[in-house]
Amino acid sequence: MELGIAFLLKKTIAWLLMPMPLGMIVLVTAIWLLHIGNVRRATYFILGSIIWFAIVTHASISSLLLLPLESQYKKIEQVPSNVKYILLLGGDKERRAWEAIRLYKMIEGVKIVTSGYSRHDKLSDAYKASKLLVxxxxxxxxxxxxxxVKDTREEAAKMKERVGTGPFLLVTSAYHMPRSMILFQQEGLYPIAAPGDFNDRGEDSIWSLFQARHLQKTERAFHEYIGLLWIYLRGVIYHDI
Structure with a gap:
């Protein structure tokens, strides 16, 4: 699948604003300052990068960033009887799919829609998710x-062709649900939020830092906040045109 320039530009900018690239930019700047002999300023940048990585890899920080996202929608316990489709959004299929399976077993005659294009191989996310479900x-x-479909906005547009204005269950990770609901509602759809994959906040020791799993959670939060900012900026731009 060919990707448009605008899509690639958006993804590149979003990547540069993530915790790891931001920290590496500071660190590379420090190396460059050392190279040109500015040791004092390089020291500040090195210390800054260490502090930055300590912050974004800390359990408490990652949990604090995810909490406002994950607390907006609760796990579904009672399912409406008129639902015919469950949409399982692409990405993190090993973590999100179990909520779709749980709901599938609760609703007679429902179908699961898997979604997502092929990023790095010949098999699409939609296909890999379908294999897991089977x-x-x-x-x-x-x-x-x-x-x-390449992103959440395209997933919403495609789903509209299928369900029109009918209700359906939208399954995605709890942290991704607020942005997903906004994008689907902007397309004139009526999704019912069915979040899954809530993050574990069991570890909050002051020493739980410099750990990859906490960095991953921080990156998830950054990605969502950047996406929400992009939605807001798009709204401002189109409102002013």
């Missing part, structure tokens, strides 16, 4: 794939 006991005839 292995977990979902009937293959109850799975529909959307393999030609």
């Amino acid at each position: 292995e977990a006991g979902v009937r293959a005839e109850d799975i529909v794939m959307q393999e030609d």
